[in-house]
Amino acid sequence: MNAGAILIAVLVAATLAVTLGVALGWAAARIEPNADSLVERIDALLPQTQCGQCRYPGCRPYAAAIASSAAEIDRCPPGGEATVRALAELLDRALRPLDPEFGVPKPAQVAWIDEARCIGCARCLPACPVDAIVGTSRQMHTVITRQCTGCELCLPPCPVDCIELRPAPAVSRRYSQPRAA
Amino acid sequence: MAARPTFPAGLALDAHKQQACGTPIVELPLPPQVVLALDQGTGYSAEPVVTVGEAVAAGTLVAHAGHPYASAVHASLAGIVVAIETREAAVPSGRSVCIVIDGNASNRIDDSVRPVADLAALSPDELVQRLRDAGIAGLGGAGFPTATKLAYARNLGAHTLVLNGAECEPWICCDDALMRSAADDVVLGALILRRAASAERCVIAIEDDKPAAIAAVTSAIERLRDEALTLAVVPAVYPQGAERQLITAVVGVEVPAGGLPADAGVVCQNVATAAAVAHWATRGEPMLSRVVTVTGSGVEHPGNVRAPIGAPLAALIAASGGYRDTPLRLIAGGSMTGRALPSDEVGLTKSMNCIFVATRDDIGSRLEAVEVPCIRCGDCAGVCPAGLLPQQLLRAAHADAHDTLRQLGLSDCIDCGLCDYVCPSQILLADRFRDARRRLQEAAAMAQKAADARERHGLRKRRQQEAATAEQQTFESVRDRARRPDDDSAGDSN
Numbered sequence: 001m002n003a004g005a006i007l008i009a010v011l012v013a014a015t016l017a018v019t020l021g022v023a024l025g026w027a028a029a030r031i032e033p034n035a036d037s038l039v040e041r042i043d044a045l046l047p048q049t050q051c052g053q054c055r056y057p058g059c060r061p062y063a064a065a066i067a068s069s070a071a072e073i074d075r076c077p078p079g080g081e082a083t084v085r086a087l088a089e090l091l092d093r094a095l096r097p098l099d100p101e102f103g104v105p106k107p108a109q110v111a112w113i114d115e116a117r118c119i120g121c122a123r124c125l126p127a128c129p130v131d132a133i134v135g136t137s138r139q140m141h142t143v144i145t146r147q148c149t150g151c152e153l154c155l156p157p158c159p160v161d162c163i164e165l166r167p168a169p170a171v172s173r174r175y176s177q178p179r180a181a
Numbered sequence: 182m183a184a185r186p187t188f189p190a191g192l193a194l195d196a197h198k199q200q201a202c203g204t205p206i207v208e209l210p211l212p213p214q215v216v217l218a219l220d221q222g223t224g225y226s227a228e229p230v231v232t233v234g235e236a237v238a239a240g241t242l243v244a245h246a247g248h249p250y251a252s253a254v255h256a257s258l259a260g261i262v263v264a265i266e267t268r269e270a271a272v273p274s275g276r277s278v279c280i281v282i283d284g285n286a287s288n289r290i291d292d293s294v295r296p297v298a299d300l301a302a303l304s305p306d307e308l309v310q311r312l313r314d315a316g317i318a319g320l321g322g323a324g325f326p327t328a329t330k331l332a333y334a335r336n337l338g339a340h341t342l343v344l345n346g347a348e349c350e351p352w353i354c355c356d357d358a359l360m361r362s363a364a365d366d367v368v369l370g371a372l373i374l375r376r377a378a379s380a381e382r383c384v385i386a387i388e389d390d391k392p393a394a395i396a397a398v399t400s401a402i403e404r405l406r407d408e409a410l411t412l413a414v415v416p417a418v419y420p421q422g423a424e425r426q427l428i429t430a431v432v433g434v435e436v437p438a439g440g441l442p443a444d445a446g447v448v449c450q451n452v453a454t455a456a457a458v459a460h461w462a463t464r465g466e467p468m469l470s471r472v473v474t475v476t477g478s479g480v481e482h483p484g485n486v487r488a489p490i491g492a493p494l495a496a497l498i499a500a501s502g503g504y505r506d507t508p509l510r511l512i513a514g515g516s517m518t519g520r521a522l523p524s525d526e527v528g529l530t531k532s533m534n535c536i537f538v539a540t541r542d543d544i545g546s547r548l549e550a551v552e553v554p555c556i557r558c559g560d561c562a563g564v565c566p567a568g569l570l571p572q573q574l575l576r577a578a579h580a581d582a583h584d585t586l587r588q589l590g591l592s593d594c595i596d597c598g599l600c601d602y603v604c605p606s607q608i609l610l611a612d613r614f615r616d617a618r619r620r621l622q623e624a625a626a627m628a629q630k631a632a633d634a635r636e637r638h639g640l641r642k643r644r645q646q647e648a649a650t651a652e653q654q655t656f657e658s659v660r661d662r663a664r665r666p667d668d669d670s671a672g673d674s675n
Contacts (some may be wrong), residue, residue, distance in 0.1 A: 048631035051637045058638060130637040149634050 324532025
């Protein structure tokens with residue numbers, strides 16, 4: 001084997017390494033990952049209660065914070081463990097328990113207004129993140145159960161504490177009663 | 182005998198029908214009280230239109246069907262409404278609002294009950310509406326409102342009405358008994374249903390282990406001489422009477438996954454439903470009674486009983502000679518797809534075709550079954566009439582892998598129970614699949630709710646932004662106007 005052949009091989013390899021390195025470096029700097037699509041995909045995994053327990057004003061802002069690594073994936077009690085698992089899988093991050101500082105998971109719930117006690121102050125209306133409360137000044141208010149996410153944001157503004165949270169109605173009409181015989 | 186065409190897979194089971202099938206249908210004497218469940222088996226309830234204390238006659242409408250999946254309920258007994266309350270009921274959820282009627286001896290019949298005089302003049306649409314008002318629901322076991330099914334069939338242009346007299350489930354023989362004793366009613370009802378569905382032809386399908394029913398229906402068809410009406414004899418293979426499997430056997434087409442029989446141009450009705458339609462046409466009677474098989478080793482004289490809807494099951498069992506031996510379970514339906522009943526105090530529903538009083542002799546082997554791990558024998562895939570892979574489905578159900586479950590076609594499972602029947606490891610596959618289907622449905626509902634919440638939150642944010650922008654603009658225009666007079670006066674002075 002002669003030295004010339006070895007030299008050519010080394011040169012070819014070195015040229016390739018330098019060219020590809022420069023190309024990749026340029027790509028990393030100039031072609032940004034599509035941040036919006038990542039936010040969308042994270043947002044799709046969040047439960048959309050818009051409750052703000054993660055201390056962001058809604059699910060999408062939290063998704064944006066996760067995408068930009070500003071927030072951890074353990075801040076969503078309504079989504080529970082299932083959401084943390086789905087996020088960890090999507091983002092290839094380490095699975096971790098929910099941070100209790102942001103609340104603990106509860107069974108699905110919906111708000112219910114005791115219409116006899118409601119004074120029609122209309123303060124809960126702007127608090128609802130999904131416009132699920134119907135009412136107007138000096139008229140009785142009521143919650144559209146089907147659209148209520150159970151976020152609890154209507155509780156603090158109510159001056160007469162006439163809103164309470166009740167277990168959400170069953171979403172499925174199927175029953176898995178075991179076979180009899 | 183030449184092999185008859187049928188659906189793939191399935192299994193011939195021990196029929197256990199001889200117990201109840203030997204004797205004629207017994208008429209149950211009117212019970213002192215009826216308990217009418219407003220959910221007649223579909224999970225959707227009718228809304229009461231009577232109040233406690235109101236007097237009703239036999240045939241009076243007591244609950245109106247608001248939802249297309251609910252069926253109207255009529256008083257099956259003349260008397261007084263004594264309660265409208267949630268009670269244990271013979272429905273999948275185990276509970277339903279019930280209207281309780283105490284009978285009086287008047288036996289008064291509601292004025293609305295009179296023969297349909299203008300039957301021939303009714304258009305198919307009017308016919309469907311009249312059947313809805315009469316509370317006619319599928320008597321084959323699902324209790325699905327007949328009118329709703331017919332309306333789907335008309336919308337999608339179904340050409341064939343298949344009348345299901347297969348009755349493949351072990352122990353049950355109420356349709357067999359009805360066809361033998363009232364074949365003319367079945368055939369008359371078939372013609373009315375065919376017109377209501379605007380179908381070109383009607384095929385009555387009966388399993389080949391019911392020669393007496395076949396003979397009775399054949400002669401009824403001959404008497405009527407309608408070319409659109411034919412008889413198809415199908416092999417006695419379980420689950421021949423399942424809607425999709427029967428359509429494949431009789432019409433030779435497969436109902437698409439996730440689709441309705443009407444998508445394949447077929448609408449399926451039970452023979453007993455057809456007989457009820459004939460009852461309605463000739464006497465004007467809404468659905469007030471049905472024939473139900475009372476069978477099992479735990480009942481003295483197994484047989485078929487015609488009983489008012491809402492009659493307490495205890496009365497039906499008493500009419501069959503009462504209990505004997507040690508009944509272990511009271512089951513609504515047969516040994517394959519039956520559901521355990523909470524007690525014999527619940528009322529008969531339109532969807533209950535069999536009361537199976539099971540003893541250890543009947544179901545002991547299943548009760549003592551001990552589940553062991555899957556040995557991958559593949560027997561379950563061999564018998565699955567829907568062509569699914571129960572082994573793979575079971576793994577996916579354990580892992581709660583929703584996408585895999587969907588890909589494997591879980592929604593096409595017809596819950597026939599053959600997979601657990603053949604499983605040598607005694608795995609309760611069908612139970613797991615039913616549970617998995619519920620979880621899939623719940624997940625889909627949650628996803629839909631989340632999507633709605635996302636949209637509403639987005640709309641709210643946009644509205645708030647627009648309001649803020651509008652406020653800013655108002656402020657700016659007011660500020661500009663406040664400044665302009667100075668500019669104007671400045672201009673004037675120049």
